[in-house]
Amino acid sequence: MYDVREWRHVFKLDPNKEISDEALDRLCESGTDAIIIGGTDGITLDNVLNLMARVRRYTVPCILEVSTIDSVSPGFDLYFIPTVLNSRDTKWITGLHHEAVKEYGELMDWDEFLIQGYCVLNKDCKVAELTNAQTELSEEDIAAYALMAEKMFHLPIFYLEYSGAYGEPSIVKAAKSQLSKTILFYGGGIETVEQAEEMANYADVIVVGNIIYTDISAALRTVEIKKSYR
Numbered sequence: 343m344y345d346v347r348e349w350r351h352v353f354k355l356d357p358n359k360e361i362s363d364e365a366l367d368r369l370c371e372s373g374t375d376a377i378i379i380g381g382t383d384g385i386t387l388d389n390v391l392n393l394m395a396r397v398r399r400y401t402v403p404c405i406l407e408v409s410t411i412d413s414v415s416p417g418f419d420l421y422f423i424p425t426v427l428n429s430r431d432t433k434w435i436t437g438l439h440h441e442a443v444k445e446y447g448e449l450m451d452w453d454e455f456l457i458q459g460y461c462v463l464n465k466d467c468k469v470a471e472l473t474n475a476q477t478e479l480s481e482e483d484i485a486a487y488a489l490m491a492e493k494m495f496h497l498p499i500f501y502l503e504y505s506g507a508y509g510e511p512s513i514v515k516a517a518k519s520q521l522s523k524t525i526l527f528y529g530g531g532i533e534t535v536e537q538a539e540e541m542a543n544y545a546d547v548i549v550v551g552n553i554i555y556t557d558i559s560a561a562l563r564t565v566e567i568k569k570s571y572r
């Protein structure tokens with residue numbers, strides 16, 4: 343089975359963006375711990391299946407981060423289900439999940455599904471807009487969400503999401519200080535190995551996304567953090 347606890351670094355690929363075979367080969371062979379397939383807009387069953395089939399040529403674990411029910415398909419190693427803890431709209435906390443479980447709950451192999459408690463912090467990112475997230479939060483507010491993720495909801499993953507912007511290391515440190523069992527993911531704006539190292543000082547797993555599409559060599563260099571933390 344795939345032990346997310348062992349991970350340090352993952353790449354997140356957006357099915358709504360083009361990637362060449364050569365770039366995909368370099369990512370999948372880079373030594374990263376997993377490839378997550380996910381995004382917020384333009385996600386269809388077609389583009390998810392297409393990307394999954396291409397990643398499946400490699401041995402790297404391939405995870406679907408579910409953002410729409412229509413794009414879920416068998417064939418992934420694991421499924422991540424986001425719940426946006428700081429959304430102002432219950433639809434993104436439990437609403438869509440309730441509908442999905444009502445319809446498919448009996449069919450699901452629950453061991454394959456890990457729930458991610460998201461705290462979205464970049465007010466300008468698409469996921470903040472989509473979910474109407476309350477991003478004006480103090481360090482204490484964010485630490486409390488981390489504590490809730492672990493102690494109230496027993497979530498396996500707490501995800502500090504700054505998608506598109508580099509976040510505040512002190513916030514990541516504050517969140518980490520609340521967690522002993524729940525795994526801390528950090529994602530947002532990582533473009534250099536120095537930034538990757540800085541966030542990996544506190545987060546258990548760092549997520550590298552957008553830079554893949556603008557500077558593949560820089561994206562690949564972030565995997566170097568794995569050498570210093572093994």
Ligand SMILES: CC(C)=CCC/C(C)=C/CC/C(C)=C/CC/C(C)=C/CC/C(C)=C/CC/C(C)=C/CC/C(C)=C/COP(=O)(O)OP(=O)(O)O
Pocket residue numbers: 356380381382383407408409410411414415416417421423424425426434435438439442443446449450460467468469472473503505506551552
């Ligand atoms: C295996 C199998 C076939 C099972 C069938 C059963 C089945 C269908 C089970 C589903 C179970 C279930 C509970 C599903 C949940 C349904 C659902 C739609 C939940 C809502 C998820 C949610 C809160 C989505 C909001 C958006 C979000 C948090 C997306 C995560 C990805 C993310 C933040 C990407 C970053 O965005 P990006 O697009 O990169 O942004 P930029 O362009 O700005 O970079």
Ligand SMILES: O=P(O)(O)OC[C@@H](O)CO
Pocket residue numbers: 354503504505506507528529530531532549550551552553
């Ligand atoms: O795309 P970036 O900004 O690297 O963020 C990664 C990931 O957290 C997005 O969901």
Ligand SMILES: [Mg+2]
Pocket residue numbers: 356381505551552
């Ligand atoms: Mg992105």
